Structure formats: structure tokens, C-alpha cells
Amino acid sequence: MARVYLAVQKQFGRLVALKVVSAQYATDDNFRKRFLQESQINARLTHPNIVQVYDVGAHEAYLYLVLEYIRGGDLNQRLDRGMQLRSLVGVIKDIGRALDYAHSRGFVHRDIKPENILFREDDSAVLTDFGIARLVDPKPTITRAGTVVGTPQYMSPEQVSGKELDGRSDLYSLGVVFYRVLTGDVPFKADTAVSIGIKHLQEPVPRLPNYLNAFQGVIDRSLAKKLAQRYQSGEELGRALDNISQAATLPNATIRSNVVTTQEIRAVGQNVLTTVRDPARADLHSRRHRKRRFGRLTLYALLLLTVVGAGSYVVVEQPQLISQALQVAGMAENPEVQETWSAAQSLHQDPNQSLGSIVASYRRVLNLDANHLGAADAVAGLASQWENAVLEALEQENLELAETKLAESMAAFPDDPVWSDLSEQVDDHRHAEQLLSSTQALLRSHGLSDIPSASAAIQAYQEVLRLAPGHSVASQELDALAEHYANLAASAADQGQVDEAINFLDRASAANATYPELDGVRGKIQQATTIRATIDDLLQQASAYRAAGALVNPVGENAAEFYHRVLAIRPDDVIAAQGLDEIVSQLRARLAALLQDRDVQAAIAVVDRAGGVGLDSVAVNDMRASVEQEILRRDTVAEHLGKARELFAQGFITQPQNDNVVAMLREVDRLDPGNQAAQRMLSRSAQRLAEAAQEAYAAGLADDAKYYLELALTVTPGVDAWRKLRLNWENSISTN
Known part of the structure; x- marks a missing residue:
């Protein structure tokens, strides 16, 4: 249909591929119009795994496309040299993503085959020839001479029968490509295009070799005759391949389409192989061997015995020579990879090495062999190990160690999103430590008995616990405040100073409502003859403050603080508890109105006072989260x-x-x-x-x-x- 030339686009000084359409198509006016229209749309397909179209047009009798020049050859050429099985799986996933993108824009490729899968110099796979095959016939079949759209070996059943096509046709063809790269041959073969088409329509899906059984389900579904039974998208196919990679240990295989010849094996050394004396069998095997295409497993001497020993050769048990034979056959580990892997392992075992050095050593292995499972697992394990180390340092309240570990981790794994969450936790702990230090300094300066300072300290220590849950020092400081004010309350009660005792008890309860000594102090206060009148008076004042709108302000003269004084004396007082619940509801409504008006500063003030008067911590945290969400918005x-x-x-x-x-x-x-x-x-x-x-x-x-x-x-x-x-x-x- 077209010929491709290497050209220079003078305007940009870059090499391009110039595809010129054959004259038999270019002279057809209808074809020319459709070619130009659809190719212009095709030029807008911009995806990392699709060859970029730079220009499209007509010059005299010629139609042409200017395409990105891809230097890395096609999939067949890559297979001739050999490719790791995991790399091939990655290629199928990349092309699946390219197809999803094109299908979402109304394009059906119609000619997915190894020759149309190219590689850039960075080894990324790209799909070419989009939108060209579809111009020839909207409903192609293999029976119309001159209008074959697609390659018979890779056609879907609906393509063969001339039915309407959608993206699932391309996914079938991609499944044929996958079968081809796994086994070295297409699933359905015959002498004529029509016979091949009939097999696509009728014959069952062939079985894979035993060592590739993990992929049989993917092949079966990819090559299903019925559309509904196939993968419905490249993304779905990719997930299936990911599940196989995660659930099964894939063979560290090199797939190679070229046969390992007798000369290659003999080149290893005279003593590796012994020729079988039957020349007739040797000639028959040689003829068959030249036709055979197969995948070979890295470091599997047994497979070499199966491939070579079953015909004309027998493997001699000499490990070093076997290793050399495997290497020539494309089946052995690269010595440079082995050496780099050993060096990485040594570094990992050295306790004086930094995380960055260890990770870099494993990445050097992956640069040489992108599918090296040991190196990939080691890198993943190090990331998890350092994540746990940061969390452990935070639990031990060793902020300096946590910061050091986090800095090393972020330098070694800059793109891992887990460090963002850990960084926030470290920041919270850093803020907690700063708040703890300043609060301790406040109390050293003013003393524990200064109620305003103590009230501020209680709120600050509780904030430390919110930022760093379980912080031992903050918990100890709150217990110290609870003990101090419980003692003051008991002393005041012994002297008959009921109001004073209640105020002190309120502070003790705010510091730690579960402090064991509080029940004894409550008992002393409740023995006072005026306690009933005192509680009634507190409840009345709280109600009056609520009616006046003084829910949490001003300090010392608000409803919330008076309800807390009642609960300090009598924790099960229903009226006081209900009053605090009502205050929480009113503050939530007030906060919602402020956020609706975009008054963030006023909303922050409401949350701060809610925490300051000791309202329910869950409710306060919910309100704080609402404010933070608004700030983020x-x-x-x-x-x-x-x-x-x-x-x-x-x-x-x-x-x-x-x-x-x-x-x-x-x-x-x-x-x-x-x-x-x-x-x-x-x-x-x-x-x-x-x-x-x-x-x-x-x-x-x-x-x-x-x-x-x-x-x-x-x-x-x-x-x-x-x-x-x-x-x-x-x-x-x-x-x-």
C-alpha cells in the first residue's frame, strides 16, 4: 500500500520517516479525500506508545505521511536478538495502553502485528500505522482480492467475516502477537488466507508449553471467538498480566526467535558436546531444528538437554562448559550482571553503608538487566524497611533519627508517594516537640498553680498528643497537672472553700479525666452542705451564658466552662452533659456558616476555642478537619x-x-x-x-x-x- 523512506525535515533539521502511498490508491479521488481527512485526525493521536504523525498531505499524484523516525527496529528484530520474558509482557501492556487511547478516540487499528510494533532508542514500545488500514474498506474480509485489511494470521474472527469492528478486534490481534512472541509461531496456520481465516473462526485456542502455563488463561481470553468473552480493554488485559506477575514466579526467560545453531554450541568448546554417530538422524534433526522457534529459560541446563540432547547432541557434565554453552545460546546470566549483583549484595550486608549507596548498587544491576528479580525485590524491600524504620523512630520519639532516615529514603526513592505521608507525620512530630518545649518553658516560668498558664498548657499538651499520638512526655505532663490540681482541690475542700475546690477540680479533670485521685476529691467536695446549691447555680449560669450566645467566649465566663465545672464534681450530671452536646451542635452550625462565607480565620478561632474549653476531642477534630479541608480547597x-x-x-x-x-x-x-x-x-x-x-x-x-x-x-x-x-x-x- 505504501513505501517508507528515511528523510530529513528541513524546517526542523530532524530525521523523519516519509511514507508515500502507492499510486493505485493515490489516484482514487474518494480514497484521497478520506486519506487526507482521517490522516489529519490521526495526526492528533498523541500518546507515548503511538508513533507521532508530524504532517500529512498530497503532492501532485502522491499522498504522503511524515512520521516520527523510530530507530530501534520492530518486534521481530528484537526477538531475533532475544528479549526477556518480563520485557515482552511490558511491551504487550504498553501496546494495550496505546490501543485504549486510540479506541477512546474512535480508531480501530485493524493490523496489529509484530512489524507494526516498533522501539525507540530508550526501548519504549510504540505502535505505528494507525488509521491507514481502515481507509481501504470499512468492512474488510480476506476474500476480496485487493482489499485485504490486516494480516490473515493476526485477524480477529469478526475481521475475517467482514463484520463491524471495534477495539476488541485489535485486542484479539494483540493476543495473537503475544502467543507468537511466547511460542515463536502464530496460533493458526494454513496454506491460504481463507484457510487461516476459517481456523480463526472455528479452531480452539492452542495450548502453551508447560513452562508458560501461567499465561494460558490470558491467551484463552484474548483469543476468545466471542467478543463478550474477550478482554474489553487493554487496561483489563494489563491487570491480568500484573496479577500473573504478582501471583506466580515467572521464569527468568529469554525469548529468541533465531535458532541456536550447531556452530554456536560447538563454539563454546570441543569438550562440551559429543556428536551422535547416526548421520541420517543428525541431518533430519538439522532440517527440523532450522525451522523451530522457541523460548529458552535462563540457567535451565535441563532445557538445554531437552533441546540439544533429544536430537544430535548430548550434554557432557562439565558445569563451567555448560555455563558457557548456556551463555552462547542466550540462556545464561551476563557475567557483568552477576558481578554487579554480588557487589550489591556485599554492600547490603555492610552496616556502614548508606541507603543511597545500597539502592544505587542494586539499580546498577537493574540497568544491566531490567528484569533481575533479586535486585527488584531488594530495592522494594529496602523501601519498605526504611519506611518501617522511620515509623519506629517516631514511635520511640527519636525525631532526629526519624528525620535522618526520612531524608535518606527520599533521596534514594524520590518518586515513592509513601514519603509524602511520612514527611507529614515527621512534620507533625516536629511541631509537637516544639510545642512541648515551649509549654514546659511556660510552666517553668509561671508555675503549675497559675490557672491561665495551666489551662493553656493542658490545651497545648493535648495538641501534642493529637499530632504525636501516645507521646509519653506529654502524657506525663498532663498527669502531673492533674495530680497538682487534684491536690489543690482536696485542700480547698478540706478548708470549706467549695468554689475554689470546684475550679481546681475542673482543671485536674481537664488534664486527665481518668486520673484515679479525682473520685476522692469529688467525694470531699460533695460532702459540703452547700454543694447542691453550688451545682444548681453553675447550671443556671451556664444556661444564661448559652442564651446570651457566650458558648466558649469570653474566657472564664462562658457556658462550656461552667458545664465542665459541674461535670468535674458530678461526672454523670445529665444536664451538664446535654448542655455541652448542645454547645457542640451550635458550634458546628456556626463553623459551617463561617466556611460558607469563606471566613477561614474566624473558623480557625472557633475551633481553637472549642479545644480550649475542653469540648469532646472527636468533635473538635472533626471541626478542625473541616477547616483544613476548606484551606486545601x-x-x-x-x-x-x-x-x-x-x-x-x-x-x-x-x-x-x-x-x-x-x-x-x-x-x-x-x-x-x-x-x-x-x-x-x-x-x-x-x-x-x-x-x-x-x-x-x-x-x-x-x-x-x-x-x-x-x-x-x-x-x-x-x-x-x-x-x-x-x-x-x-x-x-x-x-x-
Whole structure:
């Protein structure tokens, strides 16, 4: 259908692949029109695993495509040299992702085969020839001469029978490719294209070799005759392959399509193999051996015996020579990998080595062999080990060690998201230590008996425990405060100073409501003849403060503090407990109103006072979380607006996907409905698209013009002038 040339695109000075369509197609007017239209759309397929189309057009009688030049060869060429089994699984997953992307945009490839899977110099796999095969016939079959779309060996049953195709047809073809790379041959073979097609329609899926049994389920489902029984997406296929990798130990195999020849084996040494004396059998085996394609397992001498010994050769038991034979056959470990692995293991066992040095040594192994299971497991294990080390240091309240371990971990594994969470925990503990130190200094300066200082200290120590749960020093300091004020309360009660005793008991209870000595102090206070009147008076004052709206303010004269004094004396007082519950409900409503009005500072003040008067910690933490969520929302809105402005300046209005102006502003609208800045920028973006559409139309690029105008109307649907413009263009095009 086309020939490909290596060319230089002078405008950019870069090498490109120039694909020129055969004249028998290029002279067909209908084909030319469809080719140009669909290839222009194809040029917008931008995905890491799809070959980029730079340009498309016509010159005189020729149609052409300018494509990204891929230097790394195709899948067949890679298999000739040999590929690790895990690398091949990665290739299938990459192409599955490319297909999902293309299918989501209405493209069905129709010709998935090894020749259309290429490799960049960085070994990433890419799919080529998108959108070309589909131009020949919307409903192809293998029985129409000259209109074969696809390669018979890789066609799906519905493609063979000329039915309507969707993305699952491509996934079937990808399954054939996977079978081919695993076994060295396609699943269905015959002498004619029609016979091959019949086998695709009727014959059962062949069985894989025993050592590849783990993949049989994937092959069976990929090559299912019925669409509903196949994988419905490349992502689903990828998950199935991941499950196999996680659930089973895959053989450390090198798949190679070229046969390991007699000469290669003999090149290892004269003493490795002994020739069988039957020349007739040797000649028969040689003919069969040249036709055979198979995968070979690394370091499996038994497999070498099966492949070589069953015909013309017998393996001699000499380990060193066997190792050399395996290496020549593409089945042995690279000596450099072994040496690097040993060095990494030695470093790991040295307690004086840093995490960075150990990880770097294992990564050198992976640079040589990306599928080295030992090195990959070691790196994963080190990440988990250091994560646990950070958590253990925090539990032991050794902040310095935790910070050191975290810094090493983040340097060694910069892309691991777990460090972000751990970093927040370390920051919380650091804040807790600072708060603990300043609070201890406050009490040393003012003494435990200074009630305002003690009240502030109780709140601060409780905040330390929130930031660093179980912090032993903070717990001890609270117990010390509880003991001190329990003693003061008992002394005041003995002297008949009931009001004073209640105030001291309230502080003791706030510090630690479960402190054992509190019951004895309560008993002394309750023996006072005036206690009933005192409690009634406290409840009345609390009720009055609530009616006046003084729920938690001012300090010392609010409802919450008076209810707490009652509960300090009588913990089961129903009226006081109910009163505090009502205060919590009222504060939640007040907080919600403040957040609705975007008054974050006032909301923070409400939460701080709620904690300061000792309201239920669960309720206070819920309120604090609401405020933090609002702060995060505001920060995210500001961040997205800033990013949208940057993208607008760069011209990324609707592309790339999820990282463009419109995507950012839609997220702003979700977080902050009616945001004026976002609305203004959306309007400007739509205007920019409409201007681009008019420029394209003026330049004679009608398809591009319609595309950009549709985007503008998608962003801002209610612009009548653009709708009229679209209608005028459609009428003009139909007239022409």
C-alpha cells in the first residue's frame, strides 16, 4: 500500500520517516479525500506508545505521511536478538495502553502485528500505522482480492467475516502477537488466507508449553471467538498480566526467535558436546531444528538437554562448559550482571553503608538487566524497611533519627508517594516537640498553680498528643497537672472553700479525666452542705451564658466552662452533659456558616476555642478537619487558576489531555462553583479557539477550522455568533 523512506525535515533539521502511498490508491479521488481527512485526525493521536504523525498531505499524484523516525527496529528484530520474558509482557501492556487511547478516540487499528510494533532508542514500545488500514474498506474480509485489511494470521474472527469492528478486534490481534512472541509461531496456520481465516473462526485456542502455563488463561481470553468473552480493554488485559506477575514466579526467560545453531554450541568448546554417530538422524534433526522457534529459560541446563540432547547432541557434565554453552545460546546470566549483583549484595550486608549507596548498587544491576528479580525485590524491600524504620523512630520519639532516615529514603526513592505521608507525620512530630518545649518553658516560668498558664498548657499538651499520638512526655505532663490540681482541690475542700475546690477540680479533670485521685476529691467536695446549691447555680449560669450566645467566649465566663465545672464534681450530671452536646451542635452550625462565607480565620478561632474549653476531642477534630479541608480547597483553586494562566500563555487550551486550560478551569468550577476568575478565563479560552478556527478557515483548512470551532462551542456553548458561523461554513462546504 505504501513505501517508507528515511528523510530529513528541513524546517526542523530532524530525521523523519516519509511514507508515500502507492499510486493505485493515490489516484482514487474518494480514497484521497478520506486519506487526507482521517490522516489529519490521526495526526492528533498523541500518546507515548503511538508513533507521532508530524504532517500529512498530497503532492501532485502522491499522498504522503511524515512520521516520527523510530530507530530501534520492530518486534521481530528484537526477538531475533532475544528479549526477556518480563520485557515482552511490558511491551504487550504498553501496546494495550496505546490501543485504549486510540479506541477512546474512535480508531480501530485493524493490523496489529509484530512489524507494526516498533522501539525507540530508550526501548519504549510504540505502535505505528494507525488509521491507514481502515481507509481501504470499512468492512474488510480476506476474500476480496485487493482489499485485504490486516494480516490473515493476526485477524480477529469478526475481521475475517467482514463484520463491524471495534477495539476488541485489535485486542484479539494483540493476543495473537503475544502467543507468537511466547511460542515463536502464530496460533493458526494454513496454506491460504481463507484457510487461516476459517481456523480463526472455528479452531480452539492452542495450548502453551508447560513452562508458560501461567499465561494460558490470558491467551484463552484474548483469543476468545466471542467478543463478550474477550478482554474489553487493554487496561483489563494489563491487570491480568500484573496479577500473573504478582501471583506466580515467572521464569527468568529469554525469548529468541533465531535458532541456536550447531556452530554456536560447538563454539563454546570441543569438550562440551559429543556428536551422535547416526548421520541420517543428525541431518533430519538439522532440517527440523532450522525451522523451530522457541523460548529458552535462563540457567535451565535441563532445557538445554531437552533441546540439544533429544536430537544430535548430548550434554557432557562439565558445569563451567555448560555455563558457557548456556551463555552462547542466550540462556545464561551476563557475567557483568552477576558481578554487579554480588557487589550489591556485599554492600547490603555492610552496616556502614548508606541507603543511597545500597539502592544505587542494586539499580546498577537493574540497568544491566531490567528484569533481575533479586535486585527488584531488594530495592522494594529496602523501601519498605526504611519506611518501617522511620515509623519506629517516631514511635520511640527519636525525631532526629526519624528525620535522618526520612531524608535518606527520599533521596534514594524520590518518586515513592509513601514519603509524602511520612514527611507529614515527621512534620507533625516536629511541631509537637516544639510545642512541648515551649509549654514546659511556660510552666517553668509561671508555675503549675497559675490557672491561665495551666489551662493553656493542658490545651497545648493535648495538641501534642493529637499530632504525636501516645507521646509519653506529654502524657506525663498532663498527669502531673492533674495530680497538682487534684491536690489543690482536696485542700480547698478540706478548708470549706467549695468554689475554689470546684475550679481546681475542673482543671485536674481537664488534664486527665481518668486520673484515679479525682473520685476522692469529688467525694470531699460533695460532702459540703452547700454543694447542691453550688451545682444548681453553675447550671443556671451556664444556661444564661448559652442564651446570651457566650458558648466558649469570653474566657472564664462562658457556658462550656461552667458545664465542665459541674461535670468535674458530678461526672454523670445529665444536664451538664446535654448542655455541652448542645454547645457542640451550635458550634458546628456556626463553623459551617463561617466556611460558607469563606471566613477561614474566624473558623480557625472557633475551633481553637472549642479545644480550649475542653469540648469532646472527636468533635473538635472533626471541626478542625473541616477547616483544613476548606484551606486545601482554597489553595487548590488558587493553584489551578495559576496553572491555567500559565497554560493559556503557552497556548495549551484543550491539549494535552488533563493538563490544559479548560481541564484546570473545570476543576476550579467543581471546587468553587461560579468562580469569576475561572469564568472569565474560560470565556477567553473559547474566544482564542474561535479565532484559531477563523484563521484556519481563511487559510483553506476547513477541517481544522471546524475542529477548533467545535472546541470553542464545547467550552462556551451559548455563543450564537459561532453557531451561525459553523452553519455558514457547512453550507459553503456542501455547496462547493
